[in-house]
Amino acid sequence: MNKTLISAMLLCATSAFAHFGVALPSNSTIDDQSNATQKIVYKFNHPFENEMMDMQKPKVAGVFTAGKKQNFTNLVEKKEGELRYHEATYEIKEPGVYQFFVDPAPYFEPAEDTFIRHISKTVVNAYGFGEGWDEPIGLKAEIVPLTRPYGLYKGNIFTGVVMYKGEPAKGVIVEVEYYNDKGKVKAPGEDFITQEVKTNERGEFSFVMPLAGWWGFAALIEDDETIKKDGKEYPVEIGGVIWVETKEYK
């Protein structure tokens, strides 16, 4: 087998896995002031396979709390090998529900001839505040949770509504992956890596999370805008992504 063939096979194998925008905080709940400083990690990867793609500096990353958005200016570029990812730190000073979000620079995927823009978010509850987790931030594509997106156990069901330009989006595929960052679990076959559910007439979907850890839900929509590259217009896959943490009983 020559090198070109092997490279092509690897490329196809890699592209079979789902892409996910990642926005992960240190913890989805804060009870203690010693854990009040959150480190939010922004990546673009295949979460189950733990394979990273290069991520340019995001267009916007910030936090939404008490009805207001605040954009971060303290993003720090990090590297794993040659691949870039980003981090921000944010000190939570008040009880509240904090929605951390990121809108990345679109990523060109040559294997699919498309740009990928996964707008990702995650929700942190600080000091048992407990209200505001179901408020939309107002992102172009967004999953608004119907299940409280923190304080969840392994085996809980997660239900959300996919919103696109402020309206529920019906018939949208939502890809679901477990963040297998330690590589501890193995899938019995490729079809098991990325789970899929579809939104109903009201844009709703549900999924039971069978493992403790972080779960990514990516609602994939063909955007109404295209991006021009090298004189050619390319479609944009816009993703509304939410990351949800489950834990075991102690």
Added chain:
Amino acid sequence: MKFWLVFVLFLNFADAHVLKVFARQDGNFVEIKSYFNASSPCKGCEVSIIADGKVIQSTKTDDKGMARLEIKADKFEIFVDGSLAHEKRINFVADMSNVAADEPQESDFILKFISSLAIIFAVFGALYIIKRRR
């Protein structure tokens, strides 16, 4: 039957409403916020500050579930009693470098007394010298 309905309702209420207490330091004061959730503050709830096993201060929360007390010890417990089996106790460690000594120390008093006497002697001494020159 009615009793059991009320009893079950009460149990549900007690389960769903977990009392939370958040405290932070503001200079010489500790600000205490007590609530069941964002829109349900613990109103008029008893707040006790306990240091070395003794209650050293007490107050009640206002309509927003807030209370503010002067810091009297570097480490203490904040105990909030929301009644109906709703209680919460948290530990608090004050940053004493941010707490200004507001009670005058004995050494401060002696220093002020000596300074005042010195100023009086200096003024009268100056007047005496001016008078003698004339």
